[in-house]
Amino acid sequence: MGTVQAATDGLTVRDAVVRYVTGGTGEGAVTAVDRVSLDVPAGQVLALLGPSGCGKSSLLRAVAGIEPLAAGTVAWAGDDVGGVPVHRRGFGLMFQDGQLFAHRDVGRNVAYGLAGGGRPGAQERARRVEELLELVGLPGYARREVATLSGGEKQRVALARSLAPRPRLLLLDEPLSALDRSLRERLATDLRDVLVTTGTTAVFVTHDQDEAFAVADRVAVMDAGRLLQVAAPEELWRAPASRRVAEFLGYQAFVPGDDGSTLAVGPTGLVVAEDGPWSGEVVRSVVRRGRHEVTVQADLGEGGLRRLVATAPDGALPDSGADGVRVALALDPRGCARLGDAAPAVSR
Amino acid sequence: MDRHSDRLSDRLRLGRAAWVLAAAVPLAFLAIFFAWPVAALVGRGFWTDGALDLGGFAEVFSATRTWRIIGITLGQAVAGTALSVLLGVPGAYVLYRCSFPGRTLLRGLVAVPFVLPTVVVGVAFRAVLAPDGPLGALGLDQTFAAIVLALVFFNYSVVVRTVGGMWERLDPRAEQAARALGASPARAFRTVTLPALTPAIASAASIVFLFCATAYGIVLVLGPTGYGTIETEIYVQTTQFLDLRAAAVLSVVQLVVVGAALAVANRARTRRERALALTSDRAVARPLRARRDALPLAATAVVVLGLLAMPLGTLLARSFREPDGGWGLANYRNLSTTGDANALSVTVWQATATSLRTAALAALIAVVVGGLVALVVSRRPRAAGGRRALRVLDSVFMLPLGVSAVTVGFGFLVTLDRPLGLDVDLRTSGLLVPIAQAVVAVPLVVRVLLPVLRAIDPRLREAAATLGAGPGRVLATIDAPVGARPLGLAIGFAFATSLGEFGATSFLARPDSATLPVVIYRLIGRPGAGDYGMALAASVVLAVVTAAVMLVAEQLRGERTGEI
Numbered sequence: 001m002g003t004v005q006a007a008t009d010g011l012t013v014r015d016a017v018v019r020y021v022t023g024g025t026g027e028g029a030v031t032a033v034d035r036v037s038l039d040v041p042a043g044q045v046l047a048l049l050g051p052s053g054c055g056k057s058s059l060l061r062a063v064a065g066i067e068p069l070a071a072g073t074v075a076w077a078g079d080d081v082g083g084v085p086v087h088r089r090g091f092g093l094m095f096q097d098g099q100l101f102a103h104r105d106v107g108r109n110v111a112y113g114l115a116g117g118g119r120p121g122a123q124e125r126a127r128r129v130e131e132l133l134e135l136v137g138l139p140g141y142a143r144r145e146v147a148t149l150s151g152g153e154k155q156r157v158a159l160a161r162s163l164a165p166r167p168r169l170l171l172l173d174e175p176l177s178a179l180d181r182s183l184r185e186r187l188a189t190d191l192r193d194v195l196v197t198t199g200t201t202a203v204f205v206t207h208d209q210d211e212a213f214a215v216a217d218r219v220a221v222m223d224a225g226r227l228l229q230v231a232a233p234e235e236l237w238r239a240p241a242s243r244r245v246a247e248f249l250g251y252q253a254f255v256p257g258d259d260g261s262t263l264a265v266g267p268t269g270l271v272v273a274e275d276g277p278w279s280g281e282v283v284r285s286v287v288r289r290g291r292h293e294v295t296v297q298a299d300l301g302e303g304g305l306r307r308l309v310a311t312a313p314d315g316a317l318p319d320s321g322a323d324g325v326r327v328a329l330a331l332d333p334r335g336c337a338r339l340g341d342a343a344p345a346v347s348r
Numbered sequence: 349m350d351r352h353s354d355r356l357s358d359r360l361r362l363g364r365a366a367w368v369l370a371a372a373v374p375l376a377f378l379a380i381f382f383a384w385p386v387a388a389l390v391g392r393g394f395w396t397d398g399a400l401d402l403g404g405f406a407e408v409f410s411a412t413r414t415w416r417i418i419g420i421t422l423g424q425a426v427a428g429t430a431l432s433v434l435l436g437v438p439g440a441y442v443l444y445r446c447s448f449p450g451r452t453l454l455r456g457l458v459a460v461p462f463v464l465p466t467v468v469v470g471v472a473f474r475a476v477l478a479p480d481g482p483l484g485a486l487g488l489d490q491t492f493a494a495i496v497l498a499l500v501f502f503n504y505s506v507v508v509r510t511v512g513g514m515w516e517r518l519d520p521r522a523e524q525a526a527r528a529l530g531a532s533p534a535r536a537f538r539t540v541t542l543p544a545l546t547p548a549i550a551s552a553a554s555i556v557f558l559f560c561a562t563a564y565g566i567v568l569v570l571g572p573t574g575y576g577t578i579e580t581e582i583y584v585q586t587t588q589f590l591d592l593r594a595a596a597v598l599s600v601v602q603l604v605v606v607g608a609a610l611a612v613a614n615r616a617r618t619r620r621e622r623a624l625a626l627t628s629d630r631a632v633a634r635p636l637r638a639r640r641d642a643l644p645l646a647a648t649a650v651v652v653l654g655l656l657a658m659p660l661g662t663l664l665a666r667s668f669r670e671p672d673g674g675w676g677l678a679n680y681r682n683l684s685t686t687g688d689a690n691a692l693s694v695t696v697w698q699a700t701a702t703s704l705r706t707a708a709l710a711a712l713i714a715v716v717v718g719g720l721v722a723l724v725v726s727r728r729p730r731a732a733g734g735r736r737a738l739r740v741l742d743s744v745f746m747l748p749l750g751v752s753a754v755t756v757g758f759g760f761l762v763t764l765d766r767p768l769g770l771d772v773d774l775r776t777s778g779l780l781v782p783i784a785q786a787v788v789a790v791p792l793v794v795r796v797l798l799p800v801l802r803a804i805d806p807r808l809r810e811a812a813a814t815l816g817a818g819p820g821r822v823l824a825t826i827d828a829p830v831g832a833r834p835l836g837l838a839i840g841f842a843f844a845t846s847l848g849e850f851g852a853t854s855f856l857a858r859p860d861s862a863t864l865p866v867v868i869y870r871l872i873g874r875p876g877a878g879d880y881g882m883a884l885a886a887s888v889v890l891a892v893v894t895a896a897v898m899l900v901a902e903q904l905r906g907e908r909t910g911e912i
Binding site for chain 1: 730731732805807808810811812813814815816817818819821822825826829830
């Protein structure tokens, strides 16, 4: 196969396939990753976004070299790394649950990747450990036992440990999923800062779109082993490439446009209006973030009633309570997107 | 293919070769020192004048004596197993689910009988049940009941440890949820806790069944005249009737029984390892309450005081009863003699030194071989064929646990005069005894080390690899530190079982290099009160040495429990 074409200074994945053999004789092969190609230029952070079981973690493990590729190539700066074993790839990997070494303290966990020939001496190593712990907001934690850390602290240590050997690429496998919501939001921002500060090229796997948008420069949406779309967050949101991508991002309904295209209706794309093309029956109404939000039973021409969420301007609903009332519905263009406006699902 | 792929396949080949070598060393050991001797002995029964002759089967199976012996063996194993489980489960609850002062000490005490030499257990029960013993009035001396009680004494800790180890880490919230849904404590136990414990109970029961079905020393010391199990019958047929054909047929019967028990154990173990994933690591012990826990507490107290402490206490007390009826240290002073009328070729202290030397060598061999097996079997190869090979390897190394030690010992004598055509006679080198003891101890070493190595999350190794650690460094920094903790326990187990090994050793040890259990058995078979007193004192010495070894090993053990 030789060197890969379209040499870049970052990660290149071409037609990657990962299969798992489940049965004893090999007939029960499951294709977890199906001919995926993508590029991550040096210094960029790419999020792999998709529902659980879509193959994003398998792709990540294949890039790391833990899972073998059934077909396709993984290359760094144009060099095929398919033959390089995990420990020589220079790709770091951070796990969902950290996988800290319980028999080593925090400092010796962080120093693990620093040990070995030709690397800095003991003093230099201690300095680097302290520097990394400071970077992740845990100065002075070097002597702490791993068992005494909270969940968030463990993930910070895991991040410091992965960054210590200065990997040319850092792979993060749902690093924040095990944490509670407020901590997750705070750590996502910190994570972005650390990656940008250190200029680390990274691939970040998550099933949470908010997290993907907060951390990544570009987002790759995966489903059932295939790559559906790769785009910058705002572009992805503005122009989802397909109905599946839009659904995964939270678009709630799909309306045929005048010109044969399809309009995806976002969470704020439907409004209760004086007059509109559709009507629906209010099932429930709540006040959320200061705005009236109603759940309506309606059919936007998709064939069949569905429950949809619409925003109601002040005065659009009767004060006595809206349940059971029929209202007119219209689209708010700012909350809608035309499907397939963006480039097709290949990377730059 | 480019140069990367070439280098990768080279490296892969190298790595695979290393693992194959690591598996080959223990396999060669097992083949030479277990499979070959056993096969040779069994083969002698079926091969007459160069032709296969299965007539032995018909002959042996048409004898009523055979069926009586099979019946006794199964009856003894079933009774011993049932009683061990029945008493062991409440014990597991008290010792692992409840907290009370002195629990650690009590756990240690309960663990002692399992590693006590069978000969010592036999002697201790004889001391209790003999007509002049504290329970002599029950008339149980040299009866089926005495053997079953001794088997329970011996195997109680297997059930307590295996079930307790799981119970300890069982998430209490499932039972709490059942209680909150209106279940009484009894119903919550029956419907939630017991099903969760079933794999552990089944695993313990099948192991205990194995030990009970193949018991040798206990049956020999405690059994009534004419009483025989398959194991002792093999011994009788080989040494007294010189009927190798009958012995070979019985060995095959025993292999079938052992194979069935191992298959059950294996299935139960797989289920248990799967079930363990559902347990929590939090300490869930609650204080022991006399009222709520009355039933298990009473059962445990009866077992610990009556079944465990009384025989050992009696043994200790009686060892100070001098031949002339007074109390004193005469029996212990006699340990530096060779007994009345020179019953022995060596003094008991010399035998003790031989035992320690032999056991140390046996433990070394067992830990190296067993450690390699555990290391290889704990891998998770990607290919289905590789996984199957590891399962087979795992099962094969359990076989010595059940195959008649007598068969192994006698097989050694038959095959190892000039092993593989080499001009060395292992029989006179003094190496045979430690090797035979190591064969018996390897399964225990594997069962102690394997669960701990298997419990290492494979992602820990992956994490190390992504940080730049090669396969060697991963072994040294991930597997070694975790595996080192139970290593102390494994060494202790191997040392203790080798110290007490009787079946194979009784065949192989020459009179001038007799080990302590062999000497004790010889002494107890003598009529004189002086020799009996010496047997008691020597048993105490052996028990104390074994217990001391296990106490040290317990200190070295990790927090994760092994399977035995």
